Amino acid sequence: xxxxxxxxxxxxxxxxxxxxxxxxxxxxxxxxxxxxxxxxxxxxxxxxxxxxxxxxxxxxxxxxxxxxxxxxxxxxxxxxxxxxxxxxxxxxxxxxxxxxxxxxxxxxxxxxxxxxxxxxxxxxxxxxxxxxxxxxxxxxxxxxxxxxxxxxxxxxxxxxxxxxxxxxxxxxxxxxxxxxxxxxxxxxxxxxxxxxxxxxxxxxxxxxxxxxxxxxxxxxxxxxxxxxxxxxxxxxxxxxxxxxxxxxxxxxxxxxxxxxxxxxxxxxxxxxxxxxxxxxxxxxxxxxxxxxxxxxxxxxxxxxxxxxxxxxxxxxxxxxxxxxxxxxxxxxxxxxxxxxxxxx
Amino acid sequence: xxxxxxxxxxxxxxxxxxxxxxxxxxxxxxxxxxxxxxxxxxxxxxxxxxxxxxxxxxxxxxxxxxxxxxxxxxxxxxxxxxxxxxxxxxxxxxxxxxxxxxxxxxxxxxxxxxxxxxxxxxxxxxxxxxxxxxxxxxxxxxxxxxxxxxxxxxxxxxxxxxxxxxxxxx
Ligand code: SF4
Ligand code: SF4
Numbered sequence: 001x002x003x004x005x006x007x008x009x010x011x012x013x014x015x016x017x018x019x020x021x022x023x024x025x026x027x028x029x030x031x032x033x034x035x036x037x038x039x040x041x042x043x044x045x046x047x048x049x050x051x052x053x054x055x056x057x058x059x060x061x062x063x064x065x066x067x068x069x070x071x072x073x074x075x076x077x078x079x080x081x082x083x084x085x086x087x088x089x090x091x092x093x094x095x096x097x098x099x100x101x102x103x104x105x106x107x108x109x110x111x112x113x114x115x116x117x118x119x120x121x122x123x124x125x126x127x128x129x130x131x132x133x134x135x136x137x138x139x140x141x142x143x144x145x146x147x148x149x150x151x152x153x154x155x156x157x158x159x160x161x162x163x164x165x166x167x168x169x170x171x172x173x174x175x176x177x178x179x180x181x182x183x184x185x186x187x188x189x190x191x192x193x194x195x196x197x198x199x200x201x202x203x204x205x206x207x208x209x210x211x212x213x214x215x216x217x218x219x220x221x222x223x224x225x226x227x228x229x230x231x232x233x234x235x236x237x238x239x240x241x242x243x244x245x246x247x248x249x250x251x252x253x254x255x256x257x258x259x260x261x262x263x264x265x266x267x268x269x270x271x272x273x274x275x276x277x278x279x280x281x282x283x284x285x286x287x288x289x290x291x292x293x294x295x296x297x298x299x300x301x302x303x304x305x306x307x308x309x310x311x312x313x314x315x316x317x318x319x320x321x322x323x324x325x326x327x328x329x330x331x332x333x334x335x336x337x338x339x340x341x342x343x344x
Numbered sequence: 345x346x347x348x349x350x351x352x353x354x355x356x357x358x359x360x361x362x363x364x365x366x367x368x369x370x371x372x373x374x375x376x377x378x379x380x381x382x383x384x385x386x387x388x389x390x391x392x393x394x395x396x397x398x399x400x401x402x403x404x405x406x407x408x409x410x411x412x413x414x415x416x417x418x419x420x421x422x423x424x425x426x427x428x429x430x431x432x433x434x435x436x437x438x439x440x441x442x443x444x445x446x447x448x449x450x451x452x453x454x455x456x457x458x459x460x461x462x463x464x465x466x467x468x469x470x471x472x473x474x475x476x477x478x479x480x481x482x483x484x485x486x487x488x489x490x491x492x493x494x495x496x497x498x499x500x501x502x503x504x505x506x507x508x509x510x511x512x513x514x
Contacts, residue, residue, distance in 0.1 A: 039375045043388040207362070305376070309368040 091132025106278020137234030183268030187276025
């Protein structure tokens with residue numbers, strides 16, 4: 001392993017994980033409040049300013065961060081201090097690690113680790129996200145937090161199943177689990193004109209995937225583990241930056257879901273009909289990276305809109321939706337895909 | 345026997361949930377883009393800079409009324425603090441130079457953090473001394489002490505009352 005490779009990889013990690021994911025996540029904390037305000041005919045955050053510059057309220061994430069850093073860091077009596085300190089990190093790290101295999105552009109230069117087992121890696125790492133929520137509630141010695149973490153564990157495990165099964169159709173069609181190859185495969189044209197994007201060949205899987213992954217992310221309408229009005233949730237005892245980590249991890253996860261959906265269902269960095277093999281270089285490559293970022297931002301926006309559209313489910317409804325509807329539907333989708341593939 | 349309410353099962357379109365989700369998203373995005381592009385729909389009032397008038401029946405903070413000579417009208421009878429359900433009026437009665445009345449408050453303090461602005465004190469007062477009609481909104485404060493209104497503060501908002509005090513006794 002030579003030094004340039006190491007430096008390049010480090011640079012990519014910083015650029016993708018910290019610059020792209022974290023900053024987009026931080027902006028989303030503002031975006032969520034601003035969007036909720038705008039759809040409710042309000043103005044939203046617009047007061048925080050640096051030397052009078054408010055930038056539409058974009059200074060609020062900075063103000064929030066300063067506030068989180070200066071608040072008292074409270075650990076409840078009887079808490080398991082080690083796990084209590086560990087849980088926010090366990091919530092924050094997996095979403096960032098997932099970006100290691102997401103291709104931001106054509107070729108191995110635009111992905112941190114071009115793994116052949118890309119999607120499986122994502123599921124392996126993404127499954128660890130459960131620990132953050134579960135340990136956070138369990139270690140804080142509070143029955144309501146424990147209830148929240150139990151809900152989180154049950155919900156995330158249930159939806160993890162159908163989330164994985166939803167993608168099987170994609171694997172079958174493109175014959176690979178490597179994200180880079182799936183994106184390349186989506187550059188093909190159907191009947192000579194229709195880009196073979198995942199959403200075109202697997203529309204049902206896309207809807208199921210978005211549902212399952214929003215449930216994974218524990219956001220409304222699936223925010224039962226937090227359930228402000230009933231149990232206050234697994235992060236009940238957290239304060240200051242530890243709470244902020246839980247909070248931010250949710251927003252980074254929005255970016256992860258958007259990036260995965262963009263890669264698997266919206267053709268990744270593909271611009272329809274332009275250079276499907278990604279060999280052109282130059283400005284076309286820049287455009288392709290920009291296309292990917294644009295798709296991610298759009299899918300983040302869709303998730304925020306869904307979150308501000310739907311009310312919260314009841315817990316038994318969440319479980320019923322996961323096991324009685326999503327799971328059979330994803331299995332049916334696999335069977336249907338297999339039948340169609342066999343007939344072609 | 346209660347009345348049987350007919351609750352029709354929601355039809356398939358509603359039960360399958362997705363069309364309704366789509367409709368909801370359409371509505372929410374409509375608001376989003378309409379507000380983003382035209383900026384007309386906002387109902388927000390930028391509060392400290394921009395204020396709207398209160399309704400005419402808004403009453404606001406307490407005040408203590410004056411006699412003709414400007415002294416406090418209150419006779420420290422404790423009726424208001426007895427009536428107060430929040431137990432937030434503390435009065436210390438003292439001597440007064442005015443020969444017409446027996447007592448006057450030395451200290452008259454209202455804890456606005458406990459007050460529920462019910463107006464019972466005003467109703468209880470026999471002398472029209474305490475009123476809740478200053479028309480001022482309670483101002484937030486940084487310390488608990490700042491939320492206590494003393495006699496001077498309450499008097500500074502007061503004015504002369506037109507009701508005759510003390511009857512015919514002279
Ligand atoms: S308004 Fe009600 S709560 Fe407030 S001081 Fe008067 S009686 Fe007490
Ligand atoms: S304000 Fe009125 S009710 Fe209260 S002590 Fe004074 S005279 Fe009595």
